[in-house]
Amino acid sequence: MEYPGNLFVVAAPSGAGKSSLVKALLELDAKLDVSISHTSRAPRGQEQHGREYWFTTPEEFRAMADRGEFFEWAEVHGNLYGTSRAAIEARMAHGDDVVLEIDFQGALQIKKLFPYAVLVFILPPSWEELEQRLKRRGDTEPSVIAKRMANARVEVAQAQQFDFVVVNAVFETALFDLKAIVHAQRLKYAAQRRNRSAVFRALDLP
Ligand SMILES: Nc1nc2c(ncn2[C@@H]2O[C@H](COP(=O)(O)OP(=O)(O)O)[C@@H](O)[C@H]2O)c(=O)[nH]1
């Protein structure tokens, strides 16, 4: 499948800083839009329906999946998550750049559907720091932290299948790296469309 516009996919183990980084990236980049996923998990804290996620029951989620309404979906930490076609198709068809903040299973499904998608994996600087970030964020239930730390080992092992790896040690440095990836992809895409570009025509380049 192919659409005009760029598709970025960002994955990371829980607590690595993916949501904070994508949020900061969106604030700096008016041309980038994030996809709102569907999930069967319950809202957390200040989360709002239609802002962080579209919250559904597991039954509704499975019915949507059966009707083929997702580009990808996966079970993560015991809950269902998916990117609905409705969430991104119109924007991609319009030529907008879209970022998906999803887990590695979803990222690899997206790469199969859209080979031009750019996959970025965010790594924490160490296992100790990952655990500290989960604790600081308020995921204080020891069993929840233990489960996320165990899953993180499986997730990090997938990083080599991604196009880029960004280590989120110093936040501003990682944000700079993400911006550079987005910028480089836009330049690459512009070069691929060069014969439509006024600059190339003005310079009489092929
Ligand atoms: N495959 C897939 N994963 C998703 C989607 N939306 C969110 N996720 C992932 O599900 C995992 C859990 O997300 P969440 O419940 O928000 O917890 P958090 O990662 O600790 O903030 C994260 O790895 C998300 O990237 C989606 O649409 N598809």
Ligand SMILES: Nc1ncnc2c1ncn2[C@@H]1O[C@H](COP(=O)(O)OP(=O)(O)O)[C@@H](O)[C@H]1O
């Ligand atoms: N570079 C960083 N240094 C220190 N803390 C960070 C850094 N990046 C993110 N954090 C903090 O780590 C916690 C987890 O970040 P979050 O964006 O929620 O992770 P994720 O979306 O990957 O689960 C948050 O409290 C966030 O403020």
